[in-house]
Amino acid sequence: MKPKFKVMQNPKISRPALLQGLLIMLVAIAVNACYYDNEEDLYPMSNTDCDTTNVTYSGTVQPILNANCASCHNETTANGNVIVSNYPDLMTVVNNGRFWGAINHExxxxxxPQGxxxxxECRLAKIRKWIDMGAPNN
Ligand code: HEC
Incomplete structure (x- = not known):
């Protein structure tokens, strides 16, 4: 007499096929997880309106500093002995960390800016990006 449990086995689904299916599921989950990780890297402040691509010194950083800092930190009026109105002097405070520390209120x-x-956050993100690229004179 045939044992009853034999009926429960589906001959169409072999064990290798089951494992393959499981593997595909795991890969799909892993790929999905990576996708979300990348999205977080791209938008660290979850602010999709802030475009930090194509950040340059002349096109991005210099205008921000001219508008917010240069009045107090130029060649004639160098408060705290800090000049941010030209590239070489700016690099001094970029390299010693005072620039980022001061504008990020660390x-x-x-x-x-004082006063x-x-x-x-978007301007800071752009400046941070420029620093992370090695603060090029571009
Ligand atoms: C209204 C004038 C004024 C403006 C605008 C201003 N600063 Fe300053 N800044 C000062 C003064 C004064 C000091 C010196 C303060 C001190 O040493 O306590 C100073 C100090 C600094 C320092 C040195 C800070 C430290 O702790 O070592 C940096 C870097 C700096 N400023 C960068 C900037 C940048 C970048 C901007 C624009 C985002 C800016 N400042 C805008 C007046 C100003």
Missing amino acids: PGYTPM GGKLS
């Missing part, structure tokens, strides 16, 4: 630095509000 502890241990005098928050800048004004903190630069917008």
